[in-house]
Amino acid sequence: MFRHLFKLIWNKRKHNVLFLSEILVSFLVIFAISSMLVYYYLNYRKPAGFQYEKVWAIGYSNPLKTKDKDTLSAFYDQVKSTLNAVPEIKEVSFSSYNFPYANSNSTTGFEYNGKKYNQVNFYQVDENYDKALSAKVVEGRWFKKEDRVMKNNFTVINTTLKEAIFGSQSAIGKLVGDDKAKIIGVIEDIKTGGDFYPAGYGGYKMLDSASFEWIGTILIQVTDNADAAFESRLSKLLARTIPNSNIAISHLTDLRDSKNSNTVIPVVIASIIAGFLIINVALGLFGVLWYNINQRRGEIGLRRAIGASGNSVAAQLVTESLLLASLSLIVGSFFAIQFPLLNVFDVPSAVYFIALLLSVLFIYILVILCSLYPGRQAAAIHPAIALHEE
Amino acid sequence: MIRLQNIEKVYRTDTVETLAINDISLDIAKGEFLSIMGPSGCGKSTLLNIMGLLDEPSRGSIRIDDQDTSRFNDQQLAKFRNQKLGFIFQSYHLINDLQVLDNVELPLLYRTSSAKERRELATEALVKVGLSNRLKHFPTQLSGGQRQRVAIARAIVGRPQIILADEPTGNLDSAMGNEIMEILINLNKNDGTTIIMVTHDENMAHKTHRLVRLFDGSHVQ
Numbered sequence: 001m002f003r004h005l006f007k008l009i010w011n012k013r014k015h016n017v018l019f020l021s022e023i024l025v026s027f028l029v030i031f032a033i034s035s036m037l038v039y040y041y042l043n044y045r046k047p048a049g050f051q052y053e054k055v056w057a058i059g060y061s062n063p064l065k066t067k068d069k070d071t072l073s074a075f076y077d078q079v080k081s082t083l084n085a086v087p088e089i090k091e092v093s094f095s096s097y098n099f100p101y102a103n104s105n106s107t108t109g110f111e112y113n114g115k116k117y118n119q120v121n122f123y124q125v126d127e128n129y130d131k132a133l134s135a136k137v138v139e140g141r142w143f144k145k146e147d148r149v150m151k152n153n154f155t156v157i158n159t160t161l162k163e164a165i166f167g168s169q170s171a172i173g174k175l176v177g178d179d180k181a182k183i184i185g186v187i188e189d190i191k192t193g194g195d196f197y198p199a200g201y202g203g204y205k206m207l208d209s210a211s212f213e214w215i216g217t218i219l220i221q222v223t224d225n226a227d228a229a230f231e232s233r234l235s236k237l238l239a240r241t242i243p244n245s246n247i248a249i250s251h252l253t254d255l256r257d258s259k260n261s262n263t264v265i266p267v268v269i270a271s272i273i274a275g276f277l278i279i280n281v282a283l284g285l286f287g288v289l290w291y292n293i294n295q296r297r298g299e300i301g302l303r304r305a306i307g308a309s310g311n312s313v314a315a316q317l318v319t320e321s322l323l324l325a326s327l328s329l330i331v332g333s334f335f336a337i338q339f340p341l342l343n344v345f346d347v348p349s350a351v352y353f354i355a356l357l358l359s360v361l362f363i364y365i366l367v368i369l370c371s372l373y374p375g376r377q378a379a380a381i382h383p384a385i386a387l388h389e390e
Numbered sequence: 391m392i393r394l395q396n397i398e399k400v401y402r403t404d405t406v407e408t409l410a411i412n413d414i415s416l417d418i419a420k421g422e423f424l425s426i427m428g429p430s431g432c433g434k435s436t437l438l439n440i441m442g443l444l445d446e447p448s449r450g451s452i453r454i455d456d457q458d459t460s461r462f463n464d465q466q467l468a469k470f471r472n473q474k475l476g477f478i479f480q481s482y483h484l485i486n487d488l489q490v491l492d493n494v495e496l497p498l499l500y501r502t503s504s505a506k507e508r509r510e511l512a513t514e515a516l517v518k519v520g521l522s523n524r525l526k527h528f529p530t531q532l533s534g535g536q537r538q539r540v541a542i543a544r545a546i547v548g549r550p551q552i553i554l555a556d557e558p559t560g561n562l563d564s565a566m567g568n569e570i571m572e573i574l575i576n577l578n579k580n581d582g583t584t585i586i587m588v589t590h591d592e593n594m595a596h597k598t599h600r601l602v603r604l605f606d607g608s609h610v611q
Contacts, residue, residue, distance in 0.1 A: 008487055011487040304468070307473075309468035311464070
């Protein structure tokens with residue numbers, strides 16, 4: 001029967017162009033949306049890699065006119081000590097502008113053993129950064145204050161970068177980057193771009209004294225007692241401690257929500273548009289199948305006369321639709337498979353393969369749903385009447 | 391072979407009730423070639439549809455091959471039609487998107503038979519109707535007479551005991567009509583197939599064993 005139906009479909013392929021095109025377009029749209037959703041979902045499932053609650057980011061502008069490193073260092077060490085003395089503040093850390101959930105990033109690239117590693121997020125932080133974010137060092141150690149003084153060219157990398165370069169081998173002591181920085185530690189991935197984006201490659205360097213001239217962020221971890229009143233007091237304290245500076249305090253929880261919204265809202269809009277498209281396609285499929293059945297009343301009557309039951313007529317029509325859909329899916333899959341093969345958008349292949357499977361499944365379910373009712377209607381065609389109409 | 395008892399068929403709409411068959415009883419013996427005649431609208435095709443289990447009578451009973459078909463469900467009716475009955479229609483009812491051989495194979499698709507077996511039986515049936523050289527043609531490439539031969543091959547491919555033919559020569563000229571009639575007579579004579587044929591043609595009807603005339607849904611002769 002399968003061979004018979006395939007032959008029938010193949011011989012009627014010109015009549016089925018509309019159906020085939022609708023399925024192909026729907027498949028490609030669903031594949032695009034599901035690739036996006038799978039990508040975001042797989043990232044969402046991964047841990048944030050740090051504690052963002054009770055962490056505040058203090059933005060400031062450097063008011064000091066001097067370029068003298070020692071003066072700068074002494075001034076900001078004093079700021080840090082002042083903040084550390086506040087009972088509601090547990091940890092204080094200076095950071096470059098690209099702290100977690102900030103709208104800044106700094107990337108670099110380097111070669112290691114002949115292989116290029118691009119888009120490496122580069123963070124400049126101090127010795128308290130891991131504590132301020134409750135980040136976990138999984139291998140080696142985090143920076144110490146002495147690392148700044150000794151002018152050592154040390155670096156800490158994240159797990160993703162470590163696995164990409166060294167696999168299961170230890171990274172400690174290896175030299176990476178154009179400046180041959182020595183790896184002293186590996187830190188757990190920190191998803192700085194929000195819950196829906198991967199940590200990517202990450203490399204951390206210790207702030208040196210000169211960095212105080214341009215950095216402008218202090219990350220503080222506060223206690224549970226830190227409320228709005230405290231924030232107000234903190235703001236005043238900062239105004240006194242760093243005079244003539246523009247101070248802005250933001251909570252990492254708020255920044256995270258904002259980052260996540262920036263991802264979720266376009267996805268929701270795209271899904272709504274795709275949803276409307278799918279509804280239209282479903283109605284179109286329904287109409288095409290309905291029309292086909294009306295055009296084939298004589299054939300349906302004949303099949304009933306020569307031995308087809310109502311159920312087998314319905315099953316035949318659903319199977320025909322599924323076979324037709326399969327033809328479109330073969331063409332669609334050919335295009336879809338190019339994405340993982342060509343590593344489009346630098347997204348892991350697994351994302352595309354899962355999206356491909358989901359899209360195929362979705363299309364089959366859609367086709368079954370759209371052909372069930374016309375199939376039942378075909379089964380209800382009275383053979384004597386259908387044969388007489390011809 | 392076929393026993394119709396007090397068959398009545400009424401078509402009802404909201405406002406009109408039409409009596410298509412009025413209390414017809416008929417016995418058709420195994421191996422008989424029976425023709426049914428009558429003016430248009432007298433219920434010939436309706437009676438044939440009822441005998442072919444394509445339509446249900448409003449009243450009365452049908453026994454075919456000693457089986458009471460009124461108790462059959464849709465599945466059983468389909469199986470019974472497939473194994474016991476063959477249909478030939480005035481307008482052939484061939485599927486234009488399938489080749490001749492595939493059209494003839496159709497009834498066998500609803501049985502458990504292998505592709506090879508289906509092909510052999512279909513080829514054999516087409517040889518029987520003289521179309522062994524048209525296996526790969528599409529129906530649209532054939533003449534009316536050839537199409538009707540394909541329809542006959544499709545009707546006999548499953549070796550049914552009964553063939554129901556609704557004006558099989560109605561769309562053909564007399565020469566082609568005679569050819570088709572010859573094939574039916576040979577099937578009846580050589581294979582012992584019971585044939586019930588609806589026709590408007592007196593000449594064709596007189597070639598059969600028995601003629602039943604209907605008028606306004608009643609059996610008049």
